[in-house]
Amino acid sequence: xxxxxxxxxxxxxxxxxxxxxxxxxxxxxxxxxxxxxxxxxxxxxxxxxxxxxxxxxxxxxxxxxxxxxxxxxxxxxxxxxxxxxxxxxxxxxxxxxxxxxxxxxxxxxxxxxxxxxxxxxxxxxxxxxxxxxxxxxxxxxxxxxxxxxxxxxxxxxxxxxxxxxxxxxxxxxxxxxxxxxxxxxxxxxxxxxxxxxxxxxxxxxxxxxxxxxxxxxxxxxxxxxxxxxxxxxxxxxxxxxxxxxxxxxxxxxxxxxxxxxxxxxxxxxxxxxxxxxxxxxxxxxxxxxxxxxxxxxxxxxxxxx
Ligand SMILES: [Fe+2]
Numbered sequence: 001x002x003x004x005x006x007x008x009x010x011x012x013x014x015x016x017x018x019x020x021x022x023x024x025x026x027x028x029x030x031x032x033x034x035x036x037x038x039x040x041x042x043x044x045x046x047x048x049x050x051x052x053x054x055x056x057x058x059x060x061x062x063x064x065x066x067x068x069x070x071x072x073x074x075x076x077x078x079x080x081x082x083x084x085x086x087x088x089x090x091x092x093x094x095x096x097x098x099x100x101x102x103x104x105x106x107x108x109x110x111x112x113x114x115x116x117x118x119x120x121x122x123x124x125x126x127x128x129x130x131x132x133x134x135x136x137x138x139x140x141x142x143x144x145x146x147x148x149x150x151x152x153x154x155x156x157x158x159x160x161x162x163x164x165x166x167x168x169x170x171x172x173x174x175x176x177x178x179x180x181x182x183x184x185x186x187x188x189x190x191x192x193x194x195x196x197x198x199x200x201x202x203x204x205x206x207x208x209x210x211x212x213x214x215x216x217x218x219x220x221x222x223x224x225x226x227x228x229x230x231x232x233x234x235x236x237x238x239x240x241x242x243x244x245x246x247x248x249x250x251x252x253x254x255x256x257x258x259x260x261x262x263x264x265x266x267x268x269x270x271x272x273x274x275x276x277x278x279x280x281x282x283x284x285x286x287x288x289x290x291x292x293x294x295x296x297x298x299x300x301x302x303x304x305x
Contacts, residue, residue, distance in 0.1 A: 002022050002023060002209075004023070004024045004026060004211075005018070005023060006026045006027075007026070007027055012093075012094045012095050012096060012100075013249075016139070016250065017255070019220065019221065019222045020256055020257045020258075022158075022222065022225070024156070024211075024219065024220070024221045025218075025219075025220040025221070026211060026217065026218065026219055027093060027217060027218040027220070028214065028217055029214055029216030030092065032088045032092035033089055033092075033143060033216040033217070034216040035085050035088065036085040036086060036089055037143065037145055037215055039082065039085055040076065040082075040239070040241055041145050041146070041239075043072065043076050043082075043107075044072065044107070044145065044239055047068050047072050048068065053237065054239070056237070057112065057115045057116070062116050065111070065115070066116065069109055073106070076105070076107045077105065082104075083278070086105050089141075089218075090102060090141075090245060091275070093218070095245065095247075095275065096247075097274075098274070098275075099247050099248050100245050100274075100275045101245065101248065101272035101273060101274050102243060102245050103244045103245075103268070103271045103272050103273070104271070105243035106241065106242050108238075108242065109238070109239050110152060110229055110232045110237065110240075111232060111237045112232045112233065112234055112235050112237060112238075113235075124227075125196075125228055126157060126198075126199055126203050126205065126226055126228045127196075127197065127199075127227070128225065128226055128227075129223035129224070129244070130169075130223050130224045130259065130262040131167055131169035131172060131261075131262050131264055132172060132177070132196075132197065133172065133173075133264045133265070134223045135223075135251065135256065135267060135268070135269055135289055136223075136257050136258075136259050136262070137246050137247070137250040137257070138222070138224075138244050138245070138246050138268075139222060139223065139246070140220070140221050140223050140225075140243075141218055141220055141243050141244070142154060142218070142240060142241075142242045143213075143216065143218050143240060144217070144240045145215065145239040145240060145241060146215055147214065147215050148212060148213075148234075148238055149212060149234055150210050151230065151232060151233045151234035152232040152233075152238035153210040153230050153238075154219070154228070154230060154240075155205070155208040155210050155227060155228050155230050156208060156209045156211075156221070156226065157205060157226040157228070158207065158208075159204065160203075160226035160260075161224075162260065163260065164261030165199050165200075165201055165261055166200040166261075167197055167198065167199050167261055167263075168195075168197040168200055169197040169261070169262050169263045169264040170264070171197070172196070172197045172265070173265045174267060174268055174300075175266045175299055175300055177266075179299040197264065205228070222257045223244065224258070224259070224260075224262070244272070245272075246269070248285060251269075251285045265291045267290055269281050269285065269286045269289055270286055271301060
């Protein structure tokens with residue numbers, strides 16, 4: 001059974017335990033999340049002078065849209081203000097900055113009417129982040145930058161929380177992906193040919209649950225949740241940000257979501273920085289999760305070239 005908590009006031013330790021049990025937490029907008037949202041909207045809007053970014057797709061060919069949004073993603077990620085505002089959000093929502101590690105936030109645009117569904121606008125099929133070498137203790141934070149509706153939200157597929165499925169994660173190595181897959185994102189305009197772990201059996205997309213939170217609202221969930229991008233039929237582009245956290249106490253103790261079907265190699269743990277001072281993840285903790293693959297075979301941490 002999955003339970004959804006709204007604006008729950010409980011310690012982060014208790015909350016993580018529930019998240020590892022499959023529960024989902026929603027937060028309504030507050031000053032810290034609105035600040036991150038405002039900043040993100042400013043970055044997006046600066047790329048579309050005189051236009052509403054939600055409707056810009058209707059005024060330009062898809063190649064032009066990709067030219068505009070592809071550089072926007074790294075510009076948003078590698079931005080000191082972005083990192084600081086993100087830290088404010090997780091502190092405001094009760095995380096201990098000394099034990100919480102955060103990765104960089106991703107900015108996503110999901111265009112309407114299948115205008116762009118590949119590469120930089122990739123519409124994620126049903127997946128768990130843990131198929132992509134995320135630690136089982138990873139938590140995902142998701143926030144829409146403008147108001148959304150069900151036709152452009154994200155879907156959860158709760159039956160698969162405890163039900164493993166046949167999938168391609170055994171062929172996924174995080175260091176290969178950093179070396180090859182990621183770099184190709186902007187070149188995937190009409191189709192996405194990058195090899196990604198997918199379900200390898202018929203999937204029941206229903207029952208599914210979608211959360212429509214207001215602009216600046218947050219959906220917090222385990223990286224082991226089966227989720228997908230809803231094919232956008234809303235008539236406007238959905239912009240959202242998402243980022244991930246792990247707590248080193250969980251990495252040390254092994255507290256995490258149950259692993260029902262993730263078989264990938266490598267780990268994304270090196271992408272996480274301590275929230276208090278952006279220090280690197282301790283090597284001994286990374287080693288514990290490195291599943292025996294030598295980092296020399298690929299790139300351990302991705303940096304856009
Ligand atoms: Fe995901």
